[in-house]
Amino acid sequence: MRSLAIVLSGDCMKYFKAGLAAAVLIALGVISFHGALAQQGPDSDSSETVARPRKKNPPAEPPADPANAEPTNTAPAAEAAPSSPHNAPTDEEPAVEEPKIPSKFSKKGKDIPDGTATFSSDVNTVEMDVAVLDNKGHFLPGIPKTDFRVLEDNVPQQIASFSLNSDAPMTIAMVIEFSNLFQQYYSQGWFETLTASYGFVQTLKPEDYVAVIAYDLRPEILCDFTTDRAKVQDAMQRMRIPGFSEANLFDALVDTEQRMSNIEGRKAILLIASGRDTFSKLTFDKARKGVQEAGVPIYAISMLQAMRIMAEQYMSDNQRMDFLQADNEMNTFARESGGQAFFPRFFGEFPSIFQSVSAALRNQYSITYQPSNQAKDGQFRKIKVELVDPQTGVALKITEKGKPVKYTVITKAGYTAPRAVE
Numbered sequence: 079m080r081s082l083a084i085v086l087s088g089d090c091m092k093y094f095k096a097g098l099a100a101a102v103l104i105a106l107g108v109i110s111f112h113g114a115l116a117q118q119g120p121d122s123d124s125s126e127t128v129a130r131p132r133k134k135n136p137p138a139e140p141p142a143d144p145a146n147a148e149p150t151n152t153a154p155a156a157e158a159a160p161s162s163p164h165n166a167p168t169d170e171e172p173a174v175e176e177p178k179i180p181s182k183f184s185k186k187g188k189d190i191p192d193g194t195a196t197f198s199s200d201v202n203t204v205e206m207d208v209a210v211l212d213n214k215g216h217f218l219p220g221i222p223k224t225d226f227r228v229l230e231d232n233v234p235q236q237i238a239s240f241s242l243n244s245d246a247p248m249t250i251a252m253v254i255e256f257s258n259l260f261q262q263y264y265s266q267g268w269f270e271t272l273t274a275s276y277g278f279v280q281t282l283k284p285e286d287y288v289a290v291i292a293y294d295l296r297p298e299i300l301c302d303f304t305t306d307r308a309k310v311q312d313a314m315q316r317m318r319i320p321g322f323s324e325a326n327l328f329d330a331l332v333d334t335e336q337r338m339s340n341i342e343g344r345k346a347i348l349l350i351a352s353g354r355d356t357f358s359k360l361t362f363d364k365a366r367k368g369v370q371e372a373g374v375p376i377y378a379i380s381m382l383q384a385m386r387i388m389a390e391q392y393m394s395d396n397q398r399m400d401f402l403q404a405d406n407e408m409n410t411f412a413r414e415s416g417g418q419a420f421f422p423r424f425f426g427e428f429p430s431i432f433q434s435v436s437a438a439l440r441n442q443y444s445i446t447y448q449p450s451n452q453a454k455d456g457q458f459r460k461i462k463v464e465l466v467d468p469q470t471g472v473a474l475k476i477t478e479k480g481k482p483v484k485y486t487v488i489t490k491a492g493y494t495a496p497r498a499v500e
Contacts, residue, residue: 202496203238204230204449206489207344207375207416207442208463213484215434217441218476219244221465225474228447229462230492235447247285248344248439249303252278253334255351257294258323260382267352270381272317274350274428279310281432290314293330295322295357327351328358328365331411335372346417346439349378353404362407366414370458371494375417377435378408383423416490438488454498461492 208226210218223240254275260267282288290301290313301313331349338345360368369376386401393401405421412419418438420431449459465474465487476483
């Protein structure tokens with residue numbers, strides 16, 4: 079009898095241990111699942127976008143009686159894009175559909191009454207920011223208006239206004255590649271990406287607005303434009319475990335460009351990526367056109383340059399070509415948007431890169447002109463800004479302590495002319 083009790087107690091102990099192990103595994107699975115949800119890659123459901131909020135649905139109203147309803151002329155609420163982060167709408171202000179204000183001057187469906195004054199504007203004004211940097215990336219101030227020459231499609235233009243903006247606050251969106259392609263947990267790419275991201279955030283001034291966007295299969299806004307550095311740090315903490323192995327650079331970059339196109343003031347995109355695109359819906363040509371039309375400067379920092387050099391002897395020709403193409407694409411996006419591209423090989427290069435980006439954004443010459451070609455044909459117009467001697471018209475020579483200084487003039491590559499309104 080005693081031996082039977084011992085056998086039974088032994089069996090119970092085995093079942094107890096098995097049940098305890100199963101409970102521990104289930105608990106660990108739940109914790110891991112919630113952790114993955116909190117730290118996985120980009121999510122498609124973002125409550126707030128960068129500079130352009132999602133369309134808010136007004137609260138449902140009870141249906142009206144069709145028999146007693148009066149016909150009204152209503153228009154759907156437009157999805158507004160605020161001019162700056164200062165007046166970004168919040169979730170407490172839903173967009174509500176309101177009827178249009180009736181007007182006897184409406185052109186729709188009838189002619190304008192005789193004797194009514196009409197006004198139209200046929201003059202376009204082009205605005206652009208110009209940075210003049212020396213070969214060390216330092217901004218060159220004190221250049222007068224008469225030394226600048228603006229060419230549109232190789233035709234000289236008359237400068238309408240000219241000003242120097244120095245030490246101005248900036249609005250910048252950090253677009254960061256974070257996928258299992260090159261940012262596997264605790265890998266060299268993972269460490270390099272986070273080092274560059276955290277390092278740039280530490281160089282920002284208190285009045286600077288910054289947004290954090292991570293992308294893999296799709297972009298996710300981790301933090302909307304804010305001056306609160308605690309929110310930015312919380313967003314950076316979410317970049318720990320990537321969710322997908324795709325890196326859709328073109329889609330993420332054009333989406334951010336379009337969202338920031340209506341923001342006023344000093345604005346830019348800081349792109350931290352390898353430059354590889356694996357599964358975007360947009361092609362390179364369409365992405366290039368979208369970047370040109372939006373006109374938001376892109377400052378691109380390429381990752382994994384040192385690793386590529388060490389692994390080049392083991393790469394196939396196709397792999398080497400993919401990385402060379404990635405570098406060329408990042409350089410093209412930066413150059414045609416009026417920004418710069420950097421290809422650091424060492425971590426020690428990051429501080430000087432951040433300093434160059436800050437100097438280029440905070441210190442710029444603002445130039446406006448009215449193009450001589452006022453045709454509204456929707457064509458792309460190329461812009462070139464030069465420094466010339468106003469007396470001779472030749473390239474301006476800048477000297478410092480008696481020695482010539484090599485300089486670079488940085489501005490956007492052009493703009494798309496508006497189309498005629500019907």
